Amino acid sequence: MGSKAESVSGGVPRFDPEGTVAIVGAGLAGLQAARVLKDVVRNVVVVEASDCLGGRVKQVSGLVPWSLQLGPEFIHGSENSVLMKMVDNWGWKTRELEWPDKYYFADTKTSCSSEDETKEVERVHHFFEDILKVEGEDGASVKDAMAKAGASRKEIEIAEVCYANDFGTSLDKMGIPELKREKLSWTYGEKYLILDRPLSCLINNLAAGIDVRIKWQAKRIEYASSIDKGTSLVTPRSKGIKRCSIVNQQGERLQCDAVIVTVPLTILQDGDITFSPPLPLAKRGAISRIAMSTAVKVVLVFASRFWPESFWDACCPYGFLPEIWATKYDSPRSSDELAGRVAMVGFVCGDRAKRMAEMPEDEIVSSSLAQLDEMFGSRVEERPASSAFLSYYIKNWSEEPFIRGAYSYPCKAKEGDRGLLRKSVGSLFFAGEATHEGVNPCMQGALETGQLAAQDVLKTFQVGGNNLGKL
Ligand SMILES: Cc1cc2nc3c(=O)[nH]c(=O)nc-3n(C[C@H](O)[C@H](O)[C@H](O)COP(=O)(O)OP(=O)(O)OC[C@H]3O[C@@H](n4cnc5c(N)ncnc54)[C@H](O)[C@@H]3O)c2cc1C
Structure with a gap:
């Protein structure tokens, strides 16, 4: 990977006095936030650490x-x-x-289809379909709950490969409360669809006309930790410099009026980006408890x-x-x-x-x-x-150097942790699949978080209404 930052579209960002929102990360959340903001805010700049757009869409x-x-x-x-x-x-x-269409039991070398499911497969599906009836406080794992409900070892293995694998983890790490919240928030229906073209087409369409700088890794973000009600997006001239600034791996500084951070959870957990002032303790707690x-x-x-x-x-x-x-x-x-x-x-x-x-x-x-x-x-x-x-x-x-994992899963985080992760701090906003308070991890969830963060920016700074009708 080369070291020099490059602009993918639109040339060098303009830092005029009319307000700049910088977005960190050019995955689905970051691109969608930029798309929502771009016709309302004069300058929207997306910075991306890797050499391509799309993040986990590859x-x-x-x-x-x-x-x-x-x-x-x-x-x-x-x-x-x-x-x-x-x-x-x-x-x-x-x-x-x-989905799933077939089951193959490698221990007995037998298979069955979704129409002639074994009793064990049926029981596993019922357990997950009826998850709202399962008791389990914060910290209770799905594996414990299945064992408590009398699931056999075979049923637990079926659940591991069908459900836990799909959620990106293992049953002992999945938390019952987050799984229930996911079930309650899932309003997309149960269809399993495949697009007639590569998902790069989605990224290309989202990124059209957006100013993105690749190979631009945010290392430090300085921001205003509180914002007065009714504050203009544009930092007052009396302050001399913009209220936010992002420094990259080469020490280049990007000044802006608000920042949306959309990097994967692992990047926050590993402390790749330092924040000044430091993030509130409650948010740091949520970052450490949510799991990917x-x-x-x-x-x-x-x-x-x-x-x-x-x-x-x-x-x-x-x-x-x-x-x-x-x-x-x-x-x-x-x-x-x-x-x-x-x-x-x-x-x-x-x-x-x-x-x-x-x-x-x-x-x-x-x-x-x-x-x-x-x-x-x-x-x-x-x-x-x-x-x-x-x-x-x-x-x-x-x-994958700037992702380091797959996706967040319904884990044993505390109720409200996802909301804390998403919550803005003054001029600093958060998006990305792990910040979704209802569902994780899916493409539409990531897009929704980008949209919400953009909407929060517009509301916080009371910038000419919101732009959400434009999808
Ligand atoms: C293997 C796999 C299979 C999946 N299968 C499905 C599926 O079938 N269906 C589905 O709906 N979803 C699926 N998902 C989930 C889906 O891909 C994600 O929910 C979604 O793409 C996340 O988008 P995002 O914008 O939140 O994060 P990302 O796409 O990770 O975007 C974040 C961006 O931030 C960048 N970044 C990191 N650090 C920095 C930094 N310091 N400075 C600047 N930029 C930085 C990263 O390079 C990345 O481009 C899958 C994910 C994986 C990994």
């Missing part, structure tokens, strides 16, 4: 005829969703998928498909890969060279991902192929995955 191309998503891939829910509103407005299409774990995506590329055409995904109790899915796009773009190639993705989160990250890559690949051979092998072709295997790509999210 893809790799050149493996199969379409881009493979390394971060988010699925749209969770189609109702009341700012994301789906955008998708519809842009005329993009989605396809609905069944990690994920590994194992992409395996094959010369041809060896799974049935109707196969889409499977949760795999006792499997090396807890969840796998075939990537499918209706209209693959590009190149003759890649024509016919297909990919299977293994998704591993939480402690399993941490253990996997310690393994040599060739061992990850051989264990993954062995699982697929067992799942799809037949008398005619015993090792179909190994035979068709061409290459792999492993994405370990804990190694």
Whole structure:
């Protein structure tokens, strides 16, 4: 990565006296905040530590005829969703998928579909569907609650691979109260959708016309810890300098009137950014209690498909890969060279991902192929995955330098912690998926937090109404 900051669009930001809002982080939350603010506030500048936009929205191309998503891939829910509103407005299409579609029990080498679920699978789904009836104070884990409700070891393993893995952690780290809040706040419906194009298109559309500086890592943020009611966004001239300033890794200073911080929770926890004055104790407490774990995506590329055409995904109790899915796009773009190639993705989160990250890559690949051979092998072709295997790509999210994990999960944080994380302090505002008080972790949740932070800025400084109708 080069060291010099670069401007992706719009050239060098203008520091005129008409108000500047700086946004730290060019992921979904940061870009959405910028989008909401840009027509109301004269100068909106997004600074991004890495060399690209999108944050956790990342893809790799050149493996199969379409881009493979390394971060988010699925749209969770189609109702009341700012994301789906955008998708519809842009005329993009989605396809609905069944989740989970199949179960493969690696201990007994048996499988079942979602229509012929075993009693154990059914009981696990009922437990999560009826989570509001489960008792559990702050600090109570889902694993304890399942054990208390009489779940067998097998049921707990099914829940680990179906639910905990999806939430990005393990059952012993998931807290009952946050899981209940998530259930109550989830208004998006249960559809599981895939977009008809790579999610980079979403990032490109969000970033259009926004002034973003890449390779610009915020290291220190100076801000005003209190703001008088009715204060103008523009720092009074009598103060001589702007009320906020952000210093980057090279000591460059960006002066502004308000700052929205959208960096991942890990970045705040690791103290990458120092704040002056220091953040309030209550917020620091919330930062330490909310939890984010990690994920590994194992992409395996094959010369041809060896799974049935109707196969889409499977949760795999006792499997090396807890969840796998075939990537499918209706209209693959590009190149003759890649024509016919297909990919299977293994998704591993939480402690399993941490253990996997310690393994040599060739061992990850051989264990993954062995699982697929067992799942799809037949008398005619015993090792179909190994035979068709061409290459792999492993994405370990804990190694992503400015993200260092996957996403926050319903953890054992105290009630109100997410609100404390989100709460503004004077001219300093917060957004990003972990600040969502209801749901985590999803793309529309991250977008909503960016939108809310932008709205808070406009309200705090009473800047010409808000701009939220514009989506
Ligand atoms: C493996 C994986 C799978 C997922 N699957 C799904 C899915 O299927 N569906 C779904 O809806 N969601 C999914 N998610 C969650 C979704 O991706 C996130 O909720 C969302 O993208 C978070 O956006 P954000 O803006 O809050 O954070 P980010 O995207 O992390 O943006 C924060 C930005 O801040 C930057 N930054 C960090 N430090 C600094 C600094 N000091 N200075 C400047 N910039 C800095 C980072 O580089 C980053 O670009 C998945 C996430 C992962 C990782």
